[in-house]
Amino acid sequence: MDGTAAGPAQRLVTIVENRPIARDTYVLRLDDPLTASAIRPGQFLMIRPGGENDPLLGRPLALYNVVRDPGGTAVGFEVVYLVIGRGTRALSARRAGERLSIWGPLGNGFGPPPAGGAVVFVAGGIGQTPFLALGGWWLGRESCGGVSYAGAAAHSATLLYGVRTSELAAGIEDFERAGIAVEVATDDGSLGRRGYVTDLLRRRLEGGARPGKVVGCGPPPMLSALARMAREYDLDCDVSLENHMACGYGACFSCVAPIVQQGGGTDLRRVCVEGPVFGAAAVDWSA
């Protein structure tokens, strides 16, 4: 059923393109004007890889990019995914013209940018995907889900991008085209600096940089290190969590994370409903 523009809906949508852009990494473009005009950066979709019963569940994938026609109307969207298991492998075998069952937009998405400030995105591996659309939105270049920050945009955006090796670096040109500066760290030094992506952030902070906002997405150890650094330097920092999900819309209680509650203490909360974006300080990293 096609719901109103705002709420999530389940749809059968047509694949426009499903193309490799880096090692084991694909961009999937779907023809879906309704989702495309409703979705905001940081929100995600559940996409069933296909086949009747196996793999069974949908896979959560973040909005990468809203596709617009020459007149600027949102006509579709893209996700970028890394093949890691059965679901993403099955997805990579799907071809243009085939249809996929999806539901979304899901999750809370990101809030507003720091007006006039610098934003730094910190991505570990495939965790870069939410930041392309977010950069365009926060820089005031794109309106998403009917919301534009053109009058209160961030003044610059930088992606600090950590991958294991150069072959896995995906979409750098897309970010640069969107006006987002990119700095890369690799484990093996094959691209950019050798080391962790959090080292890139630390160098900047030690050099005196004070971004108006830092946002992280990637493996939990990286996010936990980022959250520590944010506390140390008193940074406004959000993270987008990638917990295991079965339904993506709050029905199953699979995806819970320990979230610090207002009255103190932590509670296991559903990342697909209350997240995936949380303040770094709201997540109990010790759990």
Place this chain on the structure above:
Amino acid sequence: MSSGSSAIVAGARSEVIASGSIGKVVRRGTLSRGRLQLDEGRLIRHDEDRRDLEPAAVDDPEACLIDLRVKLGRLELRNPVLAASGTCGYIRELAAFVQLDRLGGVIPKTVTMRPRAGNATPRTVETPAGLLNAIGLDNDGLEHFLEHHLPYLRTVGTAVVVNIAGETIDEFVAMAELVGAAPGADAVELNISCPNVSHGLDLGIDVRSVAEVVTRVRRACPLPLIAKLTPNVTDLVVIARAAADAGADAVSLVNTFRGIAVDWRRCKPILANDFGGLSGPAIKPLALRAVWEVARALPALPVIGIGGIANIDDVLEFLVAGASAIQVGTANFYDPGVCERLVAELPAKLEEIGATSVAEVVGTLRSNR
């Protein structure tokens, strides 16, 4: 998606009104060019809204009515499709994808007397055509449920079956009493497949405990009572008979099958809880067997079939095997609109086999032997 009513003929029988606390349903339909068109049944709560009930006009003599209503002891539902406990959150979540008042009923996630944090993660793992889960009855407790969820559930326009789990039989009884006293629930489903109950036994695998909990809850709570049974027993018929004899209006068959998933590299089970319950299409043949066995042995006991139901053929298979109604579980996770679609598809399927009601196909499975 409003239910348009123009050009649809209502048969006289559509005026039949369900009794009890679940509201009243009018279902109208006609045959046109061999395809049944249906105007959705309307729910009329008690005597409110009576003005909305349009008079039945029989201007088509060939009007054909498919009667989707089912009766489970004292519980009457407008159709046999319910959303299963634990697979549709507190129902709000499902409302984004399903017009709830089309469903036969909804069953929110199990509620316990006190809040429970549930298990650590991972809580679920996908298995071949199935899902293994150990959520651990994560919920905010009965008081919170009655205050925050039940008022919403009163507005959803379909039967609300409140699923409860006690740690002891006394707790089951106390909870059922509170649910029965609060307006909004149309029935109670006892989740008697949870561990840590009195006698140190799984309550649902012990005939005497099952008999005792059903007997005492019936005395304490006026609502129709459904016992949801675990299939992890040697003889399900014995347990179902105990529930029936003790006064259960119906039994729900089945809850999940115990299993584990192994990460052989780490030499560890994948679930944080080690053990989980298997659900999804993988268990459908096991659930069908359970339904058939119990329905054959206890023909007077209404059975609600659960296990791997994901499409309309699955629904018919369960009905034929002896289920008077069905619940959709795991399929809600990977096909959020499924429940509403099943209701929409059911009349045409019944028509295909010349049936005019759900009731007449229930339990029509015949042995080859």
